[in-house]
Amino acid sequence: MSLSATLLEYESRPLAPGLYLVATPIGNLEDITLRALRVLRLADRIACEDTRQTQKLLNHYGLKTPTVSYHMFNEAGRAEELASELKQGARIAVVSDAGTPGIADPGSQIAAAAIAAGVPVFPIPGANAAISGLIASGLPTEGFQFHGFLPSKAGARKSALEKLPRGPVSHLFYEAPHRLLESLADLQTVFGPDQHVVVARELTKLHEEFLRGPVSVIHATLAARDLVRGEIVLMFALPEGVVEVKQVGILAEVTALVKAEGISEMDALKRVARERGIGKSDAYRELQREQSRKR
Numbered sequence: 001m002s003l004s005a006t007l008l009e010y011e012s013r014p015l016a017p018g019l020y021l022v023a024t025p026i027g028n029l030e031d032i033t034l035r036a037l038r039v040l041r042l043a044d045r046i047a048c049e050d051t052r053q054t055q056k057l058l059n060h061y062g063l064k065t066p067t068v069s070y071h072m073f074n075e076a077g078r079a080e081e082l083a084s085e086l087k088q089g090a091r092i093a094v095v096s097d098a099g100t101p102g103i104a105d106p107g108s109q110i111a112a113a114a115i116a117a118g119v120p121v122f123p124i125p126g127a128n129a130a131i132s133g134l135i136a137s138g139l140p141t142e143g144f145q146f147h148g149f150l151p152s153k154a155g156a157r158k159s160a161l162e163k164l165p166r167g168p169v170s171h172l173f174y175e176a177p178h179r180l181l182e183s184l185a186d187l188q189t190v191f192g193p194d195q196h197v198v199v200a201r202e203l204t205k206l207h208e209e210f211l212r213g214p215v216s217v218i219h220a221t222l223a224a225r226d227l228v229r230g231e232i233v234l235m236f237a238l239p240e241g242v243v244e245v246k247q248v249g250i251l252a253e254v255t256a257l258v259k260a261e262g263i264s265e266m267d268a269l270k271r272v273a274r275e276r277g278i279g280k281s282d283a284y285r286e287l288q289r290e291q292s293r294k295r
Contacts (some may be wrong), residue, residue: 008049015042016122019086019114020093021107022046023100023126026231027205029060031127037061039124047082049106053097070094075106077107083113093124098231099234102172103223104148132174133200133233137170138212138235150183150234153273157183161190167237173234180228184219185260189238189253191215195236202230223260250283 020039025031038047041063047070048054054067070078082092094101094110101107113257114121145165150173151157164171175183180199187195193216201209207230209216217235222228250272257268273283 013040015091015122017041017086017089017091018120018122019110020083020091020122020124021111022093022095022103023128024057024095024123024131026098026127026129026203027208029057031204032061033124033126036124036126039122040065040095042091044085044091046093046095047078047110049096051286054095064094071106075109079110079113083117083119084109086114086119087117098127098129100126101131103128103146105193111206113293115214127202127204129174129200129203129233131230132203133198134170134172136210137198137200137235138233139170139198140168141170143168144172146172149174149176150179152179152188154182154186158186158190161186164238167240168237170235170237171217175234177228177230177232180232180234181219181223181260183234184215184222185256188215188219189256191238195238198235200233200235203233205230219260238278249290250286251270251294 015038015105020043022036022039023033024036040058040061043065045066045068046054046058048067049069051067051069057063058065058067068078070082086092094107096105096107099105102111111121134141134144151160154265173183184197184199187197193214194251195215196213197215197218199209199211199218199222201207201211243278250269253272254265254268257263257271258265261268269283269287271279273280
């Protein structure tokens with residue numbers, strides 16, 4: 001049988017009732033499987049993180065399946081609605097804007113609801129930014145932990161970094177471009193300027209980029225740019241053994257914030273004082289003492 005005949009036979013097979021978690025491209029529209037296209041074509045409807053974004057993919061492949069929104073703001077209510085349809089024998093596909101649903105994107109609630117209702121759940125594998133970044137990072141791949149996004153507040157972010165396990169484990173984070181410099185500055189503060197990091201930006205897209213090296217160098221490279229754009233995976237592995245995390249002085253923190261964000265020294269000092277839970281006057285006196293010792 002020819003390849004075209006085999007594909008035609010495959011495409012004509014009916015789709016079983018159930019929930020299909022379908023991975024979609026993270027940039028390059030060619031990164032989608034034949035199985036994913038078949039499911040998206042034969043499903044009764046597609047639950048999308050953003051129907052407008054998914055429609056671009058459907059239009060590219062000439063798919064006419066109806067869509068419905070399914071995002072973080074309506075996930076609970078929509079999951080109940082979709083679970084009811086699934087119990088009646090519907091075939092529903094779930095997609096995120098890009099990548100694998102349920103991984104830092106909506107999908108887990110509807111999967112749990114379907115399982116609780118006794119409905120089959122089918123994973124349709126494909127693109128994932130974290131895994132794509134890891135395999136080309138040069139970091140250990142035998143063991144890794146995906147942590148989603150780092151906390152947006154500096155104090156919580158540093159605490160999260162300090163709690164990470166050490167050893168041959170790669171740590172993977174998604175990061176927003178407007179917070180990347182802050183996160184790199186905190187990495188440098190917590191683990192030192194020589195900590196090796198990998199920043200993967202715009203994976204599978206036209207301007208795909210990997211930056212590998214000491215965190216101080218990567219921070220300086222990105223800080224010199226007018227703007228950092230794109231979807232980002234931040235990765236690193238920590239040295240073996242217990243390493244004491246030294247308390248960083250107020251002067252170092254203030255200087256890092258001024259460099260990373262271009263804010264005034266006074267604004268940086270106010271933020272450091274707030275995150276440390278001390279008064280601005282106490283922080284200012286400590287800053288003056290540290291500056292005097294450096295002279």
